Amino acid sequence: MATRRVGPARLDHGAQFFTARSETFRQEVARWVEVGLVHEWCRGFGPDGDGHPRYAARAGMTTLTKYLADGVDVRCSSLVFAVRPGAQCWDVCLDDATSIPADALIVTCPLPQAFSVLVSSDVEIPQALRETEYDRTLSILVTLDRPGAIPAPGGLQNPDDVFGFIGDNVSKGVSEHPAITFHANAEWSETHWDDEREASTAALLAHARPWLGDAQVLEVSPKRWRFATPRTIWPTACWTHVDGAAPLVLAGDAFAGPRVEGAVLSGLAAAAALIALS
Ligand SMILES: Cc1cc2nc3c(=O)[nH]c(=O)nc-3n(C[C@H](O)[C@H](O)[C@H](O)COP(=O)(O)OP(=O)(O)OC[C@H]3O[C@@H](n4cnc5c(N)ncnc54)[C@H](O)[C@@H]3O)c2cc1C
Structure with a gap:
């Protein structure tokens, strides 16, 4: 959006x-x-x-x-380049060399980008999820002098x-x-x-x-x-990993449908999964 x-x-x-x-x-x-x-x-x-x-x-x-x-601490222009397991939490490492400790993690970027940030997380992600492919979109924005x-x-x-x-x-x-x-x-x-x-x-x-x-x-x-449109949709509305001390949830439109509604429903499912664990 x-x-x-x-x-x-x-x-x-x-x-x-x-x-x-x-x-x-x-x-x-x-x-x-x-x-x-x-x-x-x-x-x-x-x-x-x-x-x-x-x-x-x-x-x-x-x-x-x-x-x-509104009211949420959102950091735009911050690239997460790695997620690593800490003692009781996740260490979310940013591209400015700082890191944020997290009690729980919801990752919603397109799956290939999610896997690249999770490569050093020790989390085993299902092969079928790893193989999700995306359609691309080329677009132009055009402004005109009249309608x-x-x-x-x-x-x-x-x-x-x-x-x-x-x-x-x-x-x-x-x-x-x-x-x-x-x-x-x-x-x-x-x-x-x-x-x-x-x-x-x-x-x-x-x-x-x-x-x-x-x-x-x-x-x-x-x-x-x-990564405009996931070609396959995972059968559940999010994917939860609870092996360590801090949970990890993968969510986004690849889990509940390739559209705004799917992203929202997957986000709600991720929130429900974390609440159920707390
Ligand atoms: C061109 C186009 C047209 C579309 N048209 C429609 C439409 O008309 N109607 C409709 O319902 N849906 C449409 N969609 C689909 C809809 O936009 C998506 O389904 C929805 O936005 C997906 O939301 P999401 O939260 O899963 O992921 P995204 O919206 O992709 O959000 C993922 C976020 O993760 C961020 N990110 C990625 N990697 C990192 C990183 N390493 N560190 C930090 N941040 C990172 C990205 O910057 C992005 O902001 C369209 C999509 C596209 C691309």
């Missing part, structure tokens, strides 16, 4: 919307709607929709994550053989200035992943042209998501 400013415009460049399929998540979303953070954007992207609400965060997805993090040509409600799902999603950030209520997010589909992204960045950006912009109408492009900003 990521939002970025490009010039005066604001664009969601990761998740574009979310659905609520489970009762648990529907209740969370209802609370966010009530406090005005989230609104129902539409009920599908075809001409008639499919009747299921698609939610967007007002002012961009990161307003929601900031709201959820583009995305039909109402401002989102297009799989409109052609290049793009998986196109989102108009003005229609969604995220930007006051014309700004469109283009996500290439998994196949196109895989094929062009190793192209020079300028070449893949130019190719995406050329494919985007029909959706820009007669607008002039002001800025184009590329974004690459190496």
Whole structure:
């Protein structure tokens, strides 16, 4: 869930919307709607929709994550490079050479990144989990001098053989200035992943042209998501390791579904697992 400013415009460049399929998540979303953070954007992207609400965060997805993090000690721009077993706790080693002792650990980064930080943790992780692969997403964020040509409600799902999603950030209520997010589909992204960045950006912009109408492009900003979508989902909503003194839980969208709702449900499952152990 990521939002970025490009010039005066604001664009969601990761998740574009979310659905609520489970009762648990529907209740969370209802609370966010009530406090005005989230609104129902539409009920599908075809001409008639499919009747299921698609939610967007007002002012961009990161307003929601900031709201959820309120009152929590969150350290952005801190890279964890290793997790090591301490006497009664985990030592979480940061890239600035400091470390944080932790009574319990929930690791939610994409699984290949989780394994690299856990390599010196002495935790045996199941082989099937270790082999989880991810689809990639190449994307561009485009700002315009006037509105583009995305039909109402401002989102297009799989409109052609290049793009998986196109989102108009003005229609969604995220930007006051014309700004469109283009996500290439998994196949196109895989094929062009190793192209020079300028070449893949130019190719995406050329494919985007029909959706820009007669607008002039002001800025184009590329974004690459190496671990965009887990290809397989672990059968339980998190994975818990309780061998030592301090527990470790692996969680995230690879455990409860490759979408915002899956990440939330997995986070709740991780919290429940730790509470059950305490
Ligand atoms: C391009 C794209 C479009 C998407 N569109 C949608 C959509 O429209 N609707 C929908 O429901 N879902 C969508 N998704 C999926 C949704 O965004 C994810 O399922 C969800 O964000 C996963 O949350 P997570 O907490 O599991 O992991 P992430 O959101 O990936 O969070 C993992 C975090 O770990 C951090 N991290 C990684 N390694 C380290 C380290 N060593 N030290 C410190 N921090 C680290 C990362 O920076 C990141 O912030 C999309 C995803 C992508 C990539």
